[in-house]
Amino acid sequence: MVARAGRTRLWVLIEHPGPWPHSAPEGVLPSRLVDRIEAVTGHVRLVLIRRSRARTVERPRWVLAWSDGTRHWMREGTATGYDELADLPFDTCAAGIEPDTGLPCHTPLFAVCTHGKKDACCAELGRPIVSALSTIDGADVWECTHIGGDRFAANIVVLPDGLYFSRLGPESARAVVIEHRSGALSLDHLRGRAALSQPGQAAEHAVRSATGIVAVDALEYVSETPSAESVTIVELRIDSRTFRVAVRAGAPRPAFSHGCRSGGTVAWNDWIVDSLEELPIL
Structure with a gap:
């Protein structure tokens, strides 16, 4: 599952108590709002969130979270209705410009996919995780719609960093959240x-695994250069140390059935690290 996080820089989270159909957020939010977000250039993802026991919401919460991998910000607010959210500055946010709208949020948000109409695994495996995380004092935990990778359920995304943690159970999810709140990543x-990008994700994971550097905020710089034979050269500075990693896509795996009751099939490739070297300090 390493390096399989869907590319996203701007996250748009909107509170909606459900029910969530298979198509959600489409078919749930006003079409003008959805169209505005889908028209934005860049890596943008719209996600619905809810508290596990909420049945109605008088003033839905919204969250805008952006990260380029080394920098990030998050803003939040509430609305009197969904229509007014279409006026949020999605275009400039997607470019990384933090808006004045709402309030800055410095507490990490943990979104757990429980979108059962999309894939039953997400509900069956995700909801026990929400219950387990609710016992952690101060953790901002929400259920959310599809965030990709049903076959890796249960899934958590941590914002504003945009970190995906997957193949979780209640106890491992608690450990991931507790570690993150203490400033560390659970590499497992x-x-x-x-x-x-996926090569960048593979390179970061490889460097952290090789060095044992797990501090959440240790990543300082990332650059990518395409090379011969579909190899991507990724340079990273992590904890003031610079590394060069050569990453390539492996051969496609055969399609296989996945999901608790989805009946769907999926095929993908692994990302292979050909070399990893630490560069000398100049």
Whole structure:
């Protein structure tokens, strides 16, 4: 599952108590709002969130979270209705410009996919995780719609960093959240950092695994250069150390059935690290 996080830099989270159909957020929010977000250029993802026991919402909460992998910000607010959210500055936010709208949010948000109409695994495996995380004092935990990777359920995305943690159970999810709140990443369940490309995600995971550097905020710089034979050269500075990693896509795996009751099939490739070297300090 390493390096399989869907590419996203701007996250648009909107509170909606459900029910969530298979198509959600489409078919739930006003079409003008959805169209506005879908028209934005860049890596943008719209996600519905809810508290597990909420049945109605008088003033829905919204969250805008952006990260390019090394920098990030998050803003939040409430609305009197969904229509007014279409006026949020999505275009400039997607470019990384933090708006004046709402209030800055410095507490990490943990979104757990429980979108059962999309894939039953997400509900069956995700909801026990929400219950387990609700016992952690101060953790901002929400259920959310599809965030990608049903076959890796249960899935958590941590914002504003855009970190995916997957193949979780109640106890491992608690450990991931507790570690993150203490400033550390759980590499065993880290699927990837959504702000980076998949080769970049593979490179970060490889460097952290090789060095044992797990500080959440240790990543300082990332650059990518295509090379011969579909190899991507990724340079990263992590904890003031610079590394060069050569990453390539492996051969496609055969399609296989996945999901608790979805009946769907999926095929994908692994990302292979050909080399990893630490560069000398100049």
